[in-house]
Amino acid sequence: MAPSYKLTYFDLRGRGEAIRFILHHAGVAFEDNRFPKEQWPAIKPTTPFGKVPVLEEDGKPITQSLSIERYLGRKFKLIGKDEWDALQCDIAAETLGDFHNQVVQAFFNPDAAKKDELKAAIIKDQVPIYLPKFDEQVKKNGGFLVGGQLTWADLHFVATLQVSCDMLGSDVVAAFDNLKAHREKVLNLPHIKAWVAKRPTTPF
CATH class of the missing domain: 1.20.1050.10 (Glutathione S-transferase Yfyf (Class Pi); Chain A, domain 2)
Known part of the structure; x- marks a missing residue:
């Protein structure tokens, strides 16, 4: 079964958009969980390190935008030839x-x-x-x-x-x-x- 994905980020492109680009290009369905900045104080304590974006893969959280992108790049064979x-x-x-x-x-x-x-x-x-x-x-x-x-x-x-x-x-x-x-x-x-x-x- 294919993994499920949920991306949590502000209702902005910001540091979340590159992750969205990779997932969309790969044809992967994901929950685009956006929130207004006013909700950040309540959401912040629920994140692993008090920062977003957070990508959940089958419920397991992944943090740091570039780390997320590298992981997805490897997963979807978008890292070049070697x-x-x-x-x-x-x-x-x-x-x-x-x-x-x-x-x-x-x-x-x-x-x-x-x-x-x-x-x-x-x-x-x-x-x-x-x-x-x-x-x-x-x-x-x-x-x-x-x-x-x-x-x-x-x-x-x-x-x-x-x-x-x-x-x-x-x-x-x-x-x-x-x-x-x-x-x-x-x-x-x-x-x-x-x-x-x-x-x-x-x-x-």
Whole structure:
């Protein structure tokens, strides 16, 4: 019998969307357990470490978004052809995480003026560090991030970078042709396209 899945996360794309992308692409049914932020104080103590997302597989909780994604990547054969490819998936996802974490910190800065200043600095100083290298990586790998084939890193990248763009208020991918084509390729995967067309509309 196939395992059952339940994903618990805020009613946002955020760090939960890449997990949703992987599950949808794999054609796996799952319970998308969303909650408004107002419910978080009550839900937090019920999670293993006071954080979400939490993915339950047959009732067993799995925490940490990248760990969940790696696990699903292995399970659904989305890690490339060998251990080297699997490592490259990890590197791509964690490197994007370095960029994305800066965006998140800027976005949630409580000082509106400082928030705008930090976002502008990311666009000016950090985008030119990260995105050209990712653009070249996609070019070298035949339109994908790793090994010339679709991996969980591609699904993670598109889902996460779109959240970064939304938080920055700027489509920073638009200036990079290979990344734009990569985004379109992922968003046009049949199960991903169907999901994006029907998913709840959220700010990020």
